[in-house]
Amino acid sequence: MTLAGFPRIAVDPAICGGRPIVAGTRMPVSDILEMLVGGANVDEIVADFPYLSEDDARAALDYAASSGI
Structure with a gap:
């Protein structure tokens, strides 16, 4: 189930x-x-995990920022 306000997060x-x-x-x-805290950038994450898009990685960051994790 995707989360309200975060269609890319489930x-x-x-x-x-x-x-x-x-x-x-x-x-x-x-x-x-x-990965981001460890110094990777979004482009590196997408290159290492081709099933993710830049929008997926940014959605994860947006979700974390709004949820306080």
């Missing part, structure tokens, strides 16, 4: 223990945040 208790993920993937928002 939560499903059967996937990744219910942690927020990029919709349609098993990529947790927290993993994207960890």
